[in-house]
Amino acid sequence: xxxxxxxxxxxxxxxxxxxxxxxxxxxxxxxxxxxxxxxxxxxxxxxxxxxxxxxxxxxxxxxxxxxxxxxxxxxxxxxxxxxxxxxxxxxxxxxxxxxxxxxxxxxxxxxxxxxxxxxxxxxxxxxxxxxxxxxxxxxxxxxxxxxxxxxxxxxxxxxxxxxxxxxxxxxxxxxxxxxxxxxxxxxxxxxxxxxxxxxxxxxxxxxxxxxxxxxxxxxxxxxxxxxxxxxxxxxxxxxxxxxxxxxxxxxxxxxxxxxxxxxxxxxxxxxxxxxxxxxxxxxxxxxxxxxxxxxxxxxxxxxxxxxxxxxxxxxxxxxxxxxxxxxxxxxxxxxxxxxxxxxxxxxxxxxxxxxxxxxxxxxxxxx
Amino acid sequence: xxxxxxxxxxxxxxxxxxxxxxxxxxxxxxxxxxxxxxxxxxxxxxxxxxxxxxxxxxxxxxxxxxxxxxxxxxxxxxxxxxxxxxxxxxxxxxxxxxxxxxxxxxxxxxxxxxxxxxxxxxxxxxxxxxxxxxxxxxxxxxxxxxxxxxxxxxxxxxxxxxxxxxxxxxxxxxxxxxxxxxxxxxxxxxxxxxxxxxxxxxxxxxxxxxxxxxxxxxxxxxxxxxxxxxxxxxxxxxxxxxxxxxxxxxxxxxxxxxxxxxxxxxxxxxxxxxxxxxxxxxxxxxxxxxxxxxxxxxxxxxxxxx
Numbered sequence: 001x002x003x004x005x006x007x008x009x010x011x012x013x014x015x016x017x018x019x020x021x022x023x024x025x026x027x028x029x030x031x032x033x034x035x036x037x038x039x040x041x042x043x044x045x046x047x048x049x050x051x052x053x054x055x056x057x058x059x060x061x062x063x064x065x066x067x068x069x070x071x072x073x074x075x076x077x078x079x080x081x082x083x084x085x086x087x088x089x090x091x092x093x094x095x096x097x098x099x100x101x102x103x104x105x106x107x108x109x110x111x112x113x114x115x116x117x118x119x120x121x122x123x124x125x126x127x128x129x130x131x132x133x134x135x136x137x138x139x140x141x142x143x144x145x146x147x148x149x150x151x152x153x154x155x156x157x158x159x160x161x162x163x164x165x166x167x168x169x170x171x172x173x174x175x176x177x178x179x180x181x182x183x184x185x186x187x188x189x190x191x192x193x194x195x196x197x198x199x200x201x202x203x204x205x206x207x208x209x210x211x212x213x214x215x216x217x218x219x220x221x222x223x224x225x226x227x228x229x230x231x232x233x234x235x236x237x238x239x240x241x242x243x244x245x246x247x248x249x250x251x252x253x254x255x256x257x258x259x260x261x262x263x264x265x266x267x268x269x270x271x272x273x274x275x276x277x278x279x280x281x282x283x284x285x286x287x288x289x290x291x292x293x294x295x296x297x298x299x300x301x302x303x304x305x306x307x308x309x310x311x312x313x314x315x316x317x318x319x320x321x322x323x324x325x326x327x328x329x330x331x332x333x334x335x336x337x338x339x340x341x342x343x344x345x346x347x348x349x350x351x352x353x354x355x356x357x358x359x360x361x362x363x364x365x366x367x
Numbered sequence: 368x369x370x371x372x373x374x375x376x377x378x379x380x381x382x383x384x385x386x387x388x389x390x391x392x393x394x395x396x397x398x399x400x401x402x403x404x405x406x407x408x409x410x411x412x413x414x415x416x417x418x419x420x421x422x423x424x425x426x427x428x429x430x431x432x433x434x435x436x437x438x439x440x441x442x443x444x445x446x447x448x449x450x451x452x453x454x455x456x457x458x459x460x461x462x463x464x465x466x467x468x469x470x471x472x473x474x475x476x477x478x479x480x481x482x483x484x485x486x487x488x489x490x491x492x493x494x495x496x497x498x499x500x501x502x503x504x505x506x507x508x509x510x511x512x513x514x515x516x517x518x519x520x521x522x523x524x525x526x527x528x529x530x531x532x533x534x535x536x537x538x539x540x541x542x543x544x545x546x547x548x549x550x551x552x553x554x555x556x557x558x559x560x561x562x563x564x565x566x567x568x569x570x571x572x573x574x575x576x577x578x579x580x581x582x583x584x585x586x587x588x589x590x591x592x593x594x595x596x597x598x599x600x601x602x603x604x605x606x607x608x609x610x611x612x613x614x615x616x617x618x619x620x621x622x623x624x625x626x627x628x629x630x631x632x633x634x635x636x637x638x639x640x641x642x643x644x645x646x647x648x649x650x651x652x653x654x655x656x657x658x659x660x661x662x663x664x665x666x667x668x669x670x671x672x673x
Contacts, residue, residue, distance in 0.1 A: 367419075
């Protein structure tokens with residue numbers, strides 16, 4: 001029986017036949033997948049542009065503002081020159097904006113919020129007009145007071161020194177960037193794999209593939225590889241953006257960051273595979289994914305620390321894969337922790353990925 | 368070559384889509400499964416393609432079977448499914464390279480492009496192709512693996528006449544080079560022109576099989592005489608059998624159809640009979656019998672109820 005095909009082959013017109021190696025199918029699948037992704041403008045936007053726009057927007061909104069000037073108005077009447085002169089001797093001069101205006105105008109401008117505090121000369125002293133409901137007004141009153149006292153020669157009872165500390169590492173943007181990276185790895189892992197699979201199933205392309213000698217393992221491997229390639233790009237872009245635009249400092253080793261990102265990307269790819277393992281329609285899988293991702297968007301500390309949740313639920317939050325990923329990324333990027341100190345979150349993410357992959361392969365429906 | 372015995376398929380305990388089908392396809396044959404929509408054609412061909420498991424029955428292709436030799440079999444078969452939508456953002460050439468890459472031995476993409484008249488469109492995205500071009504590409508993805516047996520499920524459904532003819536040419540060419548083809552269709556003209564052997568399927572069973580000529584002569588004649596009378600006479604169908612050379616009678620909506628072997632004998636006799644009874648003919652036509660007639664004769668229904 002085995003020899004029979006050859007005989008028939010000989011009867012057929014001789015035609016050129018290529019001989020393909022073990023990995024040709026895998027290579028072709030990977031290339032096709034990458035080409036398809038990069039030809040989809042939405043992919044470029046959601047995976048690359050979106051996190052950067054988000055980081056830019058939030059970075060600007062929560063940027064550390066330079067100390068704002070304190071705006072002081074002195075009511076023009078006898079004694080106002082002396083007050084202006086005393087303020088002029090203040091060591092905080094560069095943060096004080098002082099104006100002298102006639103009483104009616106000074107009152108009006110204070111009321112309109114153009115000045116934070118109004119100084120009215122009262123004989124040798126000063127009357128402060130301020131609004132305790134406006135924090136900047138309270139601050140202005142106290143600054144003006146200490147400036148006046150110091151200008152008049154009063155010595156502080158306790159000697160003090162001030163040192164400025166607004167170094168990269170402690171700002172909101174430093175907290176945000178690793179969280180965005182984690183969120184991005186989750187999103188593109190789940191959408192990227194889940195949607196691709198359900199779409200192929202819906203189009204009967206999966207069925208068409210399994211009608212060929214394509215290795216099913218090769219198919220999954222190609223999907224995973226395409227995720228990793230994209231992951232490197234996402235990582236470089238988001239973290240690179242933080243470094244270039246916000247002068248973030250990366251404290252830990254880049255190798256550790258890449259490794260953790262790989263684990264994260266694969267783990268979420270496996271979760272995406274699981275959510276897509278049986279769904280026949282895009283609508284179904286999209287619903288399932290939102291249900292899976294929603295708790296992580298809220299609890300896993302993307303935009304704010306999960307320490308704000310009640311202490312009782314924090315151990316549960318730490319069992320979520322995105323929490324583990326974000327914690328590791330922050331520890332390595334911000335604190336310079338080594339990979340070996342991250343045993344618990346490493347275990348969490350590997351277990352999620354492993355179980356998801358196992359179940360996905362078990363339940364997977366090709367047709 | 369391709370053999371199946373007592374094939375049955377029950378979906379989730381509900382519908383029995385295939386109820387005992389036997390097929391034998393010989394090397395070099397173009398075998399057609401003809402039947403209306405929902406007859407079980409797709410289920411049958413997908414079982415043969417190894418995409419569905421039969422509830423019972425055996426399949427043997429080239430001496431191999433799906434349980435033990437699935438990997439080898441896939442190398443030897445080319446498949447085109449009903450309505451697969453290939454990736455729209457890949458070009459025609461990329462799609463063929465992808466599918467070719469799955470096979471240990473594949474044909475050079477340029478050869479296949481040339482053979483299926485797709486060279487001009489080689490660098491166009493699949494999404495930009497016309498229906499006929501998409502269908503040719505679907506068949507190309509089956510041919511690029513250099514298959515011995517080609518399975519085509521409804522290869523020309525929804526295509527314009529010219530595209531259909533192009534698909535037929537592709538099938539004939541594959542067959543002329545020694546390939547074996549199994550195709551499903553609900554177009555009788557397609558089955559009649561393209562297939563060497565046909566099995567007519569209805570309700571999950573083969574109700575007739577043979578070469579197109581055998582099937583047609585099985586109706587009782589190669590010609591059909593159809594006529595309508597001004598007022599329908601109260602006579603049984605059997606009445607018309609007394610005419611010379613009548614092999615079968617069928618009345619439908621006032622039109623009576625006679626299957627006859629020799630119309631030159633039947634028609635004069637019919638005219639005489641009509642005149643003797645004082646009836647008047649409203650309509651009288653003759654044509655060649657077709658597979659449609661075979662189907663109507665066997666089931667009392669038309670192949671395409673539209």
